[in-house]
Amino acid sequence: RAQDFYQEIASNYDLRNSGNLVSTHLTTVAQLQTIREQKSILRILDLGGGTGKLIAIHFFNEEEITWTYIDSCPAMAAEFRRNLCGYPLGRKSEVVVDDLNRALPQLDAGSYDVIVMSLVLSSMAEPPDFALLERLLSPDGSLIITDINPGYTRDAPLYKVWVDGTIVALRTRPVDPFEVIRQASTANLQMTELKTIGGDSTYYSFLTVFRSNGIRSTDAAGDGHQRSVHRRLAPGP
Incomplete structure (x- = not known):
């Protein structure tokens, strides 16, 4: 139960990040910065965004970025709000506390320029439907x-x-980058980049980037209508 695990560790999560883990997040930030340079307005969907301290906070002063954050853990979402409180991105953020697979079908099609899943798939019992992800992307x-x-x-x-004084643990799931590529390709997403991260002889993590080919998938909600997420986190202290 990933939600319970992250609820327990949320307040101390950012204290134990290794160098390789930070490098992984910064590689994602660099990708976002490259995309940001090409767009005057950027709409980001951050799935499993955690505390926001290693990715979202790099854009804290951006007036033209809107950030939709979804995480199943209330404690993580509260940390995200706290870390960005009072800054432009905090005011431009929509925070949703819900299971990702339940929330995705409720979002409006074509509403996001970027979807980010940073170190999320290995914590999910079941991977997301990539057709739902493709549906949410702009052309x-x-x-x-x-x-x-x-x-x-x-x-x-x-x-x-x-x-x-007690150990809590989450059993994580191996994520094969080539299986990620296969599932994304099946959903009409084209891979534009694949890189490994980590300076050791065996790489620590991987990054993949996919681009929508502009062909819209059938509405995954099944009724042909767009829906809006209605689960919100009340502002924290």
């Missing part, structure tokens, strides 16, 4: 996915954290 939109080398996850599947 030239990008999907950015990063995750851990699946070899590491197979060798050490338990993500362990000490909390008040």
Whole structure:
């Protein structure tokens, strides 16, 4: 139960990030910055956005970015709000607390220039429907996915954290970058970049970028109508 795990560790999550983990997030930030340079207005959908401290906060002063954040963990969402409170991006952010697979069908088609899933797939019991992701992108939109080398996850599947003298752990799922590419291709998404991250002989993580080909998928909600997410997090203290 990833929601319970991240609820337990949210307040200390950013204290234990390794250099390779930070590098993974910064590679995502660099991709977003490149896209930002090409667009005067940018609409970002951040799936499983956590505390926001390693990706969203880099855009804290942006007036022309709108940030839709979805995370199933209320404590993580509260940290996200707290980290961006009082800044332009905080005012431009929509925070949704919900399971990703439940929230995605409720979002409006073609509403996002970028969808980000940074180190999220390995924490999900079931991967998302890539056709739903494709449906949400603007005609030239990008999907950015990063995750851990699946070899590491197979060798050490338990993500362990000490909390008040007790270990809590999440059993993570190996994410094969080539399976990600296969699922994205099936959903009419074209891969534009694949890179590995980490300076050791065995790479630590990978980044993939996909581009919408402009062919809209059938409305995944099944009724031909767009829906808007209605679950909101009340402002934190």
